Amino acid sequence: MSTSKNNIHEFLARIPKTDLHVHLDGSLRVSTLIELAKSGNIELPSYTEAGLNELVFKDQYKDLMDYLQGFGYTVSVMQNPENLERIAYEFAWDNFNEGVRYFEVRFAPQLHINKNQSIEDVVTAVNKGLAKAKKEFNEQPAVLSEKEPPANYAIIACAMRAFFPGMSQFYDTILEVHRFSKSKKIFSLASVELVEAMIKARDELELPIVGVDIAGAEEGYPPEDHKEAFDIAHSNFLKKTVHAGEAYGPESIFQAITLLHADRIGHGYYLFSYDKIKDNSIIDKEKYVENLAQFIADRRITIEVCLTSNLQTNPEIGDICNHEFRKMKAARLSTTICTDNRTVSKTNVTREIELAVDTFDFTEIELRNSIIYGFKRSFFPGTYKEKRVYVRKIINYYEKLQKEYGRI
Numbered sequence: 001m002s003t004s005k006n007n008i009h010e011f012l013a014r015i016p017k018t019d020l021h022v023h024l025d026g027s028l029r030v031s032t033l034i035e036l037a038k039s040g041n042i043e044l045p046s047y048t049e050a051g052l053n054e055l056v057f058k059d060q061y062k063d064l065m066d067y068l069q070g071f072g073y074t075v076s077v078m079q080n081p082e083n084l085e086r087i088a089y090e091f092a093w094d095n096f097n098e099g100v101r102y103f104e105v106r107f108a109p110q111l112h113i114n115k116n117q118s119i120e121d122v123v124t125a126v127n128k129g130l131a132k133a134k135k136e137f138n139e140q141p142a143v144l145s146e147k148e149p150p151a152n153y154a155i156i157a158c159a160m161r162a163f164f165p166g167m168s169q170f171y172d173t174i175l176e177v178h179r180f181s182k183s184k185k186i187f188s189l190a191s192v193e194l195v196e197a198m199i200k201a202r203d204e205l206e207l208p209i210v211g212v213d214i215a216g217a218e219e220g221y222p223p224e225d226h227k228e229a230f231d232i233a234h235s236n237f238l239k240k241t242v243h244a245g246e247a248y249g250p251e252s253i254f255q256a257i258t259l260l261h262a263d264r265i266g267h268g269y270y271l272f273s274y275d276k277i278k279d280n281s282i283i284d285k286e287k288y289v290e291n292l293a294q295f296i297a298d299r300r301i302t303i304e305v306c307l308t309s310n311l312q313t314n315p316e317i318g319d320i321c322n323h324e325f326r327k328m329k330a331a332r333l334s335t336t337i338c339t340d341n342r343t344v345s346k347t348n349v350t351r352e353i354e355l356a357v358d359t360f361d362f363t364e365i366e367l368r369n370s371i372i373y374g375f376k377r378s379f380f381p382g383t384y385k386e387k388r389v390y391v392r393k394i395i396n397y398y399e400k401l402q403k404e405y406g407r408i
């Protein structure tokens, strides 16, 4: 066996991977952002990759709010179908090129609605780009001959926890016509509108929209504002994943599961942080956290872990060694490693898995299970039987690579 065949980095690059938590608007190629901004006369703080990497897409951020700044620029070039299609197409290829075989890409369609494009136009354009890349990938000889498993993807639509004037033409309009309503009410209304639109897009346009999420700043904007929307999603068999416990305590995770029917949790970083509980009705905070962790583990509610992103939005974590993933792993929680944002976090799936493996002592079987778990816990856009066939192909290919690299 040659040394290179034992090379873990090469192995991790080649194995079939998933990304179940990745934002399209946080994953644009910087070169594309510059090109589209120039042609659309959109102002950027710099028109060079180096300049943008220094000013916007940084290695370190102050907090979640600082981290979210870059989205203002990316979203501004995602306002017509041609750009959306191109960005989605490049995104899919960036994933396929590093061995991601299945991704669930998320974005907030309402951020892209304007006078010239409806919500149907937005999701159709994104899907067009993704479908084109998938078709190209799956027409390669290695896939056609079934030597390698095909690529697949699905779309998750994000509602925004909160929105403000200037975020998009859609949000401006909804705020304008509800000038006297409480903001909570308007956030709720926008989420309901989104979910209804996504059910239609799935059923009538036959787009692979499989789930909904809520994204944006967490503190001060509780999940309960979106309960009605998530009830509708739930009754219509859309899956639910919710950003929770990213910048707020365990009760936010609890609400995501109990009020919003979350099948998966985005980040869940502060799951064990009983000291962050602000709800005074919870007396025994340690016991509460323990019960919550047990519940999540037992129900197999999967936590979408984004290591680099967590370090960037919560600088107080300091070193990756202090990341709560250690506790999640020890508690045998169902987890899957994700990027969150390829560009904003300057990472990719291979690098995130490498970081996890290097830091948290994965055994061979733990690594395998963790990778396969991403496929199993996906909101696969097909029947359960089809999903099982797909996962089986992935496992066979994974095991073939394990043998090739002398790992079993």
Ligand SMILES: [Zn+2]
Pocket: 021, 023, 215, 243, 266, 340
């Ligand atoms: Zn996220």
